[in-house]
Amino acid sequence: MADVRTNSEKVRLLIVDDEDAFRRTVAKRLMKRGIDTKQAVSGEECLEILKKDPVDVVVLDVKMPDMDGIETLHHIKKKHPKTEVIMLTGHATTQDGVDGIKTGAFDYLSKPIELEHLLGKIMQAHEKLVREEEKRKEADFRANMEQQMIATERLASLGTLAAGVAHEINNPLAIIRESTGWMKSILNKGELANMPRKADFEMALGKIEKGVERAKRITLQLLGSVKQTDSTLSEVDLKELVDETVGLLQKEAANKDVEIVQEIDPAIRTIWTDPYKLRQVLINIITNAVHATGPGGKITATLEPVDDRVALTIKDTGQGIPKEHLKKIFEPFFSTKPPGEGTGLGLFVTRSIIDKLGGEMDVESQLGQGTSFCIRLPRYPDAEGELDKS
Ligand SMILES: Nc1ncnc2c1ncn2[C@@H]1O[C@H](COP(=O)(O)OP(=O)(O)OP(=O)(O)O)[C@@H](O)[C@H]1O
Ligand SMILES: [Mg+2]
Incomplete structure (x- = not known):
């Protein structure tokens, strides 16, 4: 099912009842109250609609020819477990409603119904969905953070x-x-x-x-x-640094018929950082990109301002990194290169340098399409006037 809509948006509702006049009247009145209401005349049609277009809440008549409400409810709960269902039972047949709740319905109402009453139940069912969605998101967020x-x-x-x-x-x-x-x-x-x-x-x-x-x-x-004892902080012209590093690697790239292009925002000038360490970072990342990119491929080095920082992105059109490797590439000694060719230290060192320079680094990769490393660096050292030396 698509994400549950939050309270501020319209509730998506499906009313299922074989009694045309009743169904149409209720649907019309609910639409007037701002509820996005669809209609189905049978259990079968209800399942068809849900297959194509999920809703948040289903209002379901119990008494219908062919597939009755309880059977329809079974199917809904099996295929769309996040959808809440309110059952409509005949007068004085509360047993159907109880059966419905046992099967996972949110609640039931006995006909004849009052619109206000139905509306209240629909809103309650929807609130339950929103709460559950929030809980799920929080749990995902926590699990992610812990990892x-x-x-x-x-x-x-x-x-x-x-x-x-x-x-x-x-x-x-x-x-x-x-x-x-x-x-x-x-x-x-x-x-x-x-x-x-x-x-x-x-x-x-x-x-x-x-x-x-x-x-x-x-x-x-x-x-x-x-060790950070030899850190030398100075005003560095980033364009010059990228130029110089690309120059160093241009020959190796050209030998493989790989083009390196630069896209530098003219607003970018200097930042305070350690030029030697930053050059080591650039060499590591661009070298990896050259290794991963085949003939006719392209590597783009982009420099642009992002808020009060500078973003440096190295994007290649190379082989990409498999998902299961993405978590490991920053670990020391992780390398997919043949024995003797890669130490597997390049990205590990790169990450620890970026940390010490007060920056952040992200990687995005699509197998067979390419990889992009993005580094965001502060323009100035932190408040103490020193880079993090921990
Ligand atoms: N741009 C990229 N495209 C595809 N895979 C990459 C890219 N950058 C890094 N990798 C993967 O990450 C691994 C680790 O990279 P890292 O730079 O740490 O070590 P290495 O390149 O293997 O060795 P070294 O840097 O010592 O030559 C690489 O072996 C490769 O599998
Ligand atoms: Mg490397």
């Missing part, structure tokens, strides 16, 4: 742990690098000129050096994302 909080906490503790591990790994890495350098220099000495399988040793040392470089890159990125 977001759990995800944020998990991310924060993962980040701290990852940074701790990165710090600890730095020392053994330095030892491996130094010892590899030392072995290389020995291999180059004249006394080992004819050492058997010297080339194999050199190749193995080269591999160790490459591995160490990669590990070093990971630790540096992680530590950079958590």
Whole structure:
């Protein structure tokens, strides 16, 4: 069923009765009172109408040929559980009304009815619907918030742990690098000129050096994302920064026949931020977009003012991100790239930088259509004149 209408709007009602004169008169009088009233002459017609166009409340006669009111009620409750039903029973046949309530009717009225009475019941049934809808929305909102909080906490503790591990790994890495350098220099000495399988040793040392470089890159990125000691705040011309970053990545994009275009609102000039960190963010996001976009694709970098902030959007026409991945892409080490190609740290670092710069980031993606990352940044640091260093 479509969302329940709130009180300020018209109640959508369907009156079902085989007695033409009665049905038409009641419908006409209800319409006059501002109720959007449809009519059906039978249970079958009622179900047909509900299938096409849901209503909030059904006023249903119990005594009808073919499908009677109780049977119709069964069907309504099964297929449209949110629709409220008021039963109209014959005079002195309250048993039908009781049966109706057992089957899920909101209430019943005995014929002959008073319009005011019916109107009161319709409004009560509608209020019940509105209350339930509000409760449902609140419950959804709560569940959503709780999930977001759990995800944020998990991310924060993962980040701290990852940074701790990165710090600890730095020392053994330095030892491996130094010892590899030392072995290389020995291999180059004249006394080992004819050492058997010297080339194999050199190749193995080269591999160790490459591995160490990669590990070093990971630790540096992680530590950079958590430690904020080197934050330098200055007045940054965003247009220049976007230009410069796009320039850095243009070649890689052109090699894949991917176009990068800029749409910059001329009202955007400078903001106070950390240009190096922001450049790291832009490089991470645009690089991801280039990787995800196939030949003939397009990446658009947009800068525009939004309230007292600046919005920077990077939109691509690439492969998109599956729904089940959307929650994970900001986690450290989540990557769908082949082993050795992606560290899975790009977006994790990006998010923690944006947090520290006092900004927000959203992502929207449609599988097979493309992805859009939107960052909103403050024009000035917060009131203390410092960026958040927590
Ligand atoms: N624009 C995008 N389109 C489609 N998928 C994306 C996009 N940006 C990120 N992703 C997905 O998010 C994952 C994580 O991105 P992230 O930048 O954190 O790591 P990575 O790109 O895999 O590795 P690295 O950044 O170290 O090269 C990617 O592997 C990819 O699956
Ligand atoms: Mg990346």
